[in-house]
Amino acid sequence: MKFVLQLGPREIELPLGRFVIGRAENAGLCLDDPLVSRHHAAIDVADDGATLVDLESRNGLRVNGKKLKGSRVLALGDRVSIGSTDFVFAVWRPDPATRTLTQVPTLRMNAFGLFGMLADKAIALGRWDEAERLLAPQIEHLLSDVERGKKYDPANVERAAGYALRLAQATANAAWVSTVFRFYGAMKQLCPSSMVDELYVAAHKVKQPNVKELRAYIAAVREGPTELSPADRFLLSRLEGLERSLG
Numbered sequence: 001m002k003f004v005l006q007l008g009p010r011e012i013e014l015p016l017g018r019f020v021i022g023r024a025e026n027a028g029l030c031l032d033d034p035l036v037s038r039h040h041a042a043i044d045v046a047d048d049g050a051t052l053v054d055l056e057s058r059n060g061l062r063v064n065g066k067k068l069k070g071s072r073v074l075a076l077g078d079r080v081s082i083g084s085t086d087f088v089f090a091v092w093r094p095d096p097a098t099r100t101l102t103q104v105p106t107l108r109m110n111a112f113g114l115f116g117m118l119a120d121k122a123i124a125l126g127r128w129d130e131a132e133r134l135l136a137p138q139i140e141h142l143l144s145d146v147e148r149g150k151k152y153d154p155a156n157v158e159r160a161a162g163y164a165l166r167l168a169q170a171t172a173n174a175a176w177v178s179t180v181f182r183f184y185g186a187m188k189q190l191c192p193s194s195m196v197d198e199l200y201v202a203a204h205k206v207k208q209p210n211v212k213e214l215r216a217y218i219a220a221v222r223e224g225p226t227e228l229s230p231a232d233r234f235l236l237s238r239l240e241g242l243e244r245s246l247g
Contacts, residue, residue, distance in 0.1 A: 003050050005029075005043075005080070005087040013092065014050060019043045021082055022055070034141030035059050035083035043074070050074045050089065059083065084137065116159065128170045135163050143179060147186045157183055161191065165198045174206040178213040185217035188224035190235045200242055211246045218243060 004011040012029060019028045022040040031040075037057040044051045053071040054061055061068050062081040074080075074089045081087075122130040139160045145152050161180045168176035180199065184191045191199070203209045218239055221228075228236060 001047060002092040003045055004090055004092045006090050007085070007087055011090070011092055012087075014043055014045045016045050016047070019045060020055070022057075031083055031085060033083040033085065033138070034145075035137055041080075041082055052080060052089075084134070116163070119163070123166065123170075128167070132167055132171065135167065139164060139179060143183060143186075146183060154187075157187070158192065158195075161195060162198075165195065165202050168202040169198075169205050172206050174209045177202050177206055178210045181210075181213040181217040185213075185220040188220045190221055190228075190232055190239075193231075193235055196235055196238050196242075199239075203242060203246060209246050211243060214239070214243050214246065 003014040005014065006012075015028075020039055020042045021027055021029045021031065021036075022038050023031060023033065023036050024038040027039065037055070037059070039055045040057040041055055041061050042053045044053060051071055051073050052061075052063065052068065054068050063072055063074075064079050065081075076090055078089045079086055080089060116135075119131040119134045122128070122134065142152060142156060142160050146157060161183050164176040164179040164183075167173065177199065180191065180195070203214075218236070221236060221239075
């Protein structure tokens with residue numbers, strides 16, 4: 001009998017033996033999710049069944065909505081929640097028209113790719129509260145990493161800042177605009193020119209924008225390790241113009 005984890009139309013094959021799920025590169029299923037520990041959980045797979053084990057994860061995991069303590073023998077149809085991702089434990093029944101079986105050794109899932117897709121659907125339906133719920137933990141964890149000097153992917157920062165600006169315009173929450181200032185201030189870098197345009201729009205839509213955060217960001221850019229090019233100086237002047245318009 002071949003067991004799988006179902007994620008929408010995708011079915012992830014569970015090979016015999018121990019199948020580890022976590023953020024580590026060597027995990028059988030690598031979830032790029034700040035809510036997931038490096039080695040978060042394991043599924044011990046035998047011919048006649050499988051057992052889910054919590055590997056002393058930071059945020060734990062749930063089965064059918066209930067927090068798991070230690071280990072549990074999985075039943076077909078059990079919903080396993082790890083970080084922000086839900087899987088269903090099932091038996092593989094091939095259906096080429098609708099299903100894709102993904103085999104090990106490693107499947108990597110990007111957090112903003114998965115949650116961004118779900119958030120985009122929520123945004124398209126006007127469900128901004130749902131989009132904010134999906135994105136906030138990812139954005140806040142990444143911001144914490146950047147501010148503490150941990151390793152990060154600049155592309156993820158740009159993606160997170162873009163989502164923050166969309167949330168700012170939709171919710172009028174000034175904290176999301178401040179999030180962009182804090183991201184790029186921590187990196188001592190100018191944000192992309194297209195993002196400056198969006199900052200002008202978002203900063204004038206939100207209630208009581210935090211000018212202090214903007215000033216701190218501008219100061220961090222001025223103190224940055226690299227000399228500003230003419231194009232960079234122009235962008236900086238636009239940020240200074242935004243500061244004057246909000247002050």
